[in-house]
Amino acid sequence: MSxxxxxxxxxxTDYEKLxxxxxxxxxxxxxDRFKEPHRLLKRNIVFAHRDFDKILDEVxxxxxxxxxxxxxxxxxxxxxxxxxxxxxxxxxxKMGANVYIPFSDDxxxxxxxxxxxxxxxxxxxxxxxxxxxxxxxxxxxxxFISTELPxxxxxxxxxxxxxxxxxxxxxxxxxxxxxxxEIFYSCIQxxxxxxxxLVYNLPTVVPVAxxxxxxxxxxxxxxxxxxxxxxxxxxxxxxxxxxxEPMSSSQPETCIFATDSPEEARKKIWNAxxxxxxxxxxxxxxxxxxxxxxxxxxxxxxxxxDDKEMEKLRSDCINGNILCGECKLKLxxxxxxxxxxxxxxxxxxxxxxxxxFIHEIDEDLLAKLP
Amino acid sequence: MSxxxxxxxxxxTDYEKLxxxxxxxxxxxxxDRFKEPHRLLKRNIVFAHRDFDKILDEVxxxxxxxxxxxxxxxxxxxxxxxxxxxxxxxxxxKMGANVYIPFSDDxxxxxxxxxxxxxxxxxxxxxxxxxxxxxxxxxxxxxFISTELPxxxxxxxxxxxxxxxxxxxxxxxxxxxxxxxEIFYSCIQxxxxxxxxLVYNLPTVVPVAxxxxxxxxxxxxxxxxxxxxxxxxxxxxxxxxxxxEPMSSSQPETCIFATDSPEEARKKIWNAxxxxxxxxxxxxxxxxxxxxxxxxxxxxxxxxxDDKEMEKLRSDCINGNILCGECKLKLxxxxxxxxxxxxxxxxxxxxxxxxxFIHEIDEDLLAKLP
Numbered sequence: 085m086s087x088x089x090x091x092x093x094x095x096x097t098d099y100e101k102l103x104x105x106x107x108x109x110x111x112x113x114x115x116d117r118f119k120e121p122h123r124l125l126k127r128n129i130v131f132a133h134r135d136f137d138k139i140l141d142e143v144x145x146x147x148x149x150x151x152x153x154x155x156x157x158x159x160x161x162x163x164x165x166x167x168x169x170x171x172x173x174x175x176x177x178k179m180g181a182n183v184y185i186p187f188s189d190d191x192x193x194x195x196x197x198x199x200x201x202x203x204x205x206x207x208x209x210x211x212x213x214x215x216x217x218x219x220x221x222x223x224x225x226x227x228f229i230s231t232e233l234p235x236x237x238x239x240x241x242x243x244x245x246x247x248x249x250x251x252x253x254x255x256x257x258x259x260x261x262x263x264x265x266e267i268f269y270s271c272i273q274x275x276x277x278x279x280x281x282l283v284y285n286l287p288t289v290v291p292v293a294x295x296x297x298x299x300x301x302x303x304x305x306x307x308x309x310x311x312x313x314x315x316x317x318x319x320x321x322x323x324x325x326x327x328x329e330p331m332s333s334s335q336p337e338t339c340i341f342a343t344d345s346p347e348e349a350r351k352k353i354w355n356a357x358x359x360x361x362x363x364x365x366x367x368x369x370x371x372x373x374x375x376x377x378x379x380x381x382x383x384x385x386x387x388x389x390d391d392k393e394m395e396k397l398r399s400d401c402i403n404g405n406i407l408c409g410e411c412k413l414k415l416x417x418x419x420x421x422x423x424x425x426x427x428x429x430x431x432x433x434x435x436x437x438x439x440x441f442i443h444e445i446d447e448d449l450l451a452k453l454p
Numbered sequence: 455m456s457x458x459x460x461x462x463x464x465x466x467t468d469y470e471k472l473x474x475x476x477x478x479x480x481x482x483x484x485x486d487r488f489k490e491p492h493r494l495l496k497r498n499i500v501f502a503h504r505d506f507d508k509i510l511d512e513v514x515x516x517x518x519x520x521x522x523x524x525x526x527x528x529x530x531x532x533x534x535x536x537x538x539x540x541x542x543x544x545x546x547x548k549m550g551a552n553v554y555i556p557f558s559d560d561x562x563x564x565x566x567x568x569x570x571x572x573x574x575x576x577x578x579x580x581x582x583x584x585x586x587x588x589x590x591x592x593x594x595x596x597x598f599i600s601t602e603l604p605x606x607x608x609x610x611x612x613x614x615x616x617x618x619x620x621x622x623x624x625x626x627x628x629x630x631x632x633x634x635x636e637i638f639y640s641c642i643q644x645x646x647x648x649x650x651x652l653v654y655n656l657p658t659v660v661p662v663a664x665x666x667x668x669x670x671x672x673x674x675x676x677x678x679x680x681x682x683x684x685x686x687x688x689x690x691x692x693x694x695x696x697x698x699e700p701m702s703s704s705q706p707e708t709c710i711f712a713t714d715s716p717e718e719a720r721k722k723i724w725n726a727x728x729x730x731x732x733x734x735x736x737x738x739x740x741x742x743x744x745x746x747x748x749x750x751x752x753x754x755x756x757x758x759x760d761d762k763e764m765e766k767l768r769s770d771c772i773n774g775n776i777l778c779g780e781c782k783l784k785l786x787x788x789x790x791x792x793x794x795x796x797x798x799x800x801x802x803x804x805x806x807x808x809x810x811f812i813h814e815i816d817e818d819l820l821a822k823l824p
Binding site for chain 1: 560563564566571601602604607608610611612614615616617618619620622623628629630631632633634635636637638640641
């Protein structure tokens with residue numbers, strides 16, 4: 085099973101297979117070591133880890149740890165992206181983590197996901213605002229844009245001496261048509277991942293979608309060589325988009341952007357893929373299928389905290405007591421409330437943004453943010 | 455004929471073959487377009503060029519041009535290195551060039567020619583002092599250390615999108631055991647080469663030993679793609695060391711370092727390889743062979759300006775009128791005079807060094823320079 089090609093990883097959703105393939109551990113056995121386990125933990129969206137028990141040992145001793153959670157700024161952020169940062173925020177608030185957020189403008193540029201570095205820098209600020217507006221604490225959070233911090237390139241070349249082209253080729257599946265910057269990005273990413281370890285000597289965990297694990301593994305190999313803490317991993321499942329396909333910023337109908345208007349959100353949800361029957365009559369008679377329904381999944385993952393409420397919704401769906409339209413309206417209510425609150429929070433955080441960055445940020449770009 | 459392997463180029467000294475292989479032009483046909491042609495031009499040490507006639511067209515119009523002449527700081531500089539910068543200084547003083555000098559601490563570090571980036575940075579300042587002490591004008595000279603100027607990495611990734619691994623592999627002969635930083639250095643070097651073109655829009659020439667031509671050619675290809683001036687090249691011959699082998703900083707007996715003591719220099723010259731006969735008697739009878747003599751070559755390349763004086767030395771040698779010991783003493787005199795003057799000039803320039811750098815430099819390192 086080859087999961088990587090040309091530096092990008094294919095999406096596979098058989099999680100048992102993935103756990104085996106990547107050699108990671110299931111989250112359940114350590115679930116009760118989390119303080120007030122987050123919804124994403126209880127519902128098994130955060131489904132696996134690598135060495136997070138070692139981080140929990142530090143927490144038990146009352147020590148702080150670092151969450152390293154980078155973002156590639158090639159587009160606006162959607163709810164799927166924010167979920168990861170909601171989880172990181174939980175780790176900051178409940179588990180005592182410092183959160184470090186590198187924005188890889190260089191990655192998105194060399195992999196041609198964005199047309200210019202300048203655009204990537206603008207998106208980095210926009211994305212940073214979406215993230216910190218979730219409620220991050222500036223005293224426990226550090227953001228930086230990869231090309232703006234000379235430490236990054238310097239550290240990447242230091243780490244490079246511990247790697248070979250053969251290794252990164254095997255891990256990322258590079259081909260002759262990849263450019264040198266794409267190949268070297270393996271070292272840049274590694275510098276990001278090791279930032280809290282090398283700069284602050286903090287045990288570090290990297291929460292990611294499982295497809296990003298190759299970066300963690302190769303960083304662990306190098307960490308071992310240079311005799312520093314080997315970064316731990318926490319793995320999230322892929323989240324489906326509104327159409328049932330993966331969420332993709334380039335297909336706006338698949339996702340709710342953090343800066344969507346209520347009207348845009350309402351329309352997208354109305355067209356979402358559900359587990360319902362073709363007619364009301366059939367729905368009442370046969371019931372729906374929550375296990376394939378994106379609307380049900382979104383309520384479960386993003387919004388409904390109460391487990392009993394979820395159970396009732398599930399049985400109401402299966403028994404035909406509820407129609408898809410009703411669920412869509414319920415989801416729309418949640419989403420619009422979130423979007424309205426998020427808009428207010430963005431406004432509030434906009435001129436605090438620089439407190440979160442460890443380098444100067446461009447005030448002109450800042451002024452242009454929505 | 456493969457000249458490159460693992461990112462490093464083999465040394466070949468059949469210049470007719472090299473001119474053909476690299477597709478460059480001989481210098482003679484344009485020699486009279488240089489103002490007061492420098493000794494290195496007249497003696498055919500600067501033996502070839504690529505498009506330098508285009509630069510001369512600009513000079514004829516009264517326009518300025520740029521000389522881009524990088525230095526990899528992995529050791530102290532020797533006379534062979536300084537010769538290149540003596541020629542660049544001539545271009546600044548007589549031909550109206552601005553001179554730009556990137557110090558590639560990253561190159562020397564990723565290619566494992568120096569044990570740490572910090573050491574490379576120290577050597578960059580030491581080497582810079584050797585160079586500017588030759589008499590550079592701070593108003594027409596810019597120095598920078600590669601990892602200290604964020605522009606470099608940003609520009610390298612921009613240029614990277616115009617390259618592929620296949621291309622750089624073909625040009626530099628990379629193998630699986632090369633590290634990602636070595637591969638990416640092709641883009642960093644290109645950013646250095648294109649610096650005066652991209653930042654100041656100046657037609658630029660890169661004077662180098664012929665083995666560096668692959669970097670110029672690949673930069674020209676990319677310059678063409680991004681529609682900017684294609685850097686011209688000026689090529690110097692390899693200079694032999696005192697032992698007859700190539701000069702190498704790692705074999706101190708092959709070269710005179712700019713910071714050698716008179717005693718060190720005297721000893722090295724006394725052991726130099728000459729074209730003399732085994733005994734005084736034979737030398738008087740058969741004469742010596744200046745064409746293989748390193749002492750003769752050094753007088754010719756580095757020190758004796760007067761062509762007639764050189765001719766006389768040559769015939770005196772061939773006719774057995776002069777002994778190797780006499781030539782060695784003559785060379786020693788020149789070298790010691792140079793070293794003493796150079797030492798004074800270094801002192802003078804030491805605290806002017808920062809006027810030449812376009813970024814902050816480390817005052818503590820500066821204080822440690824010999």
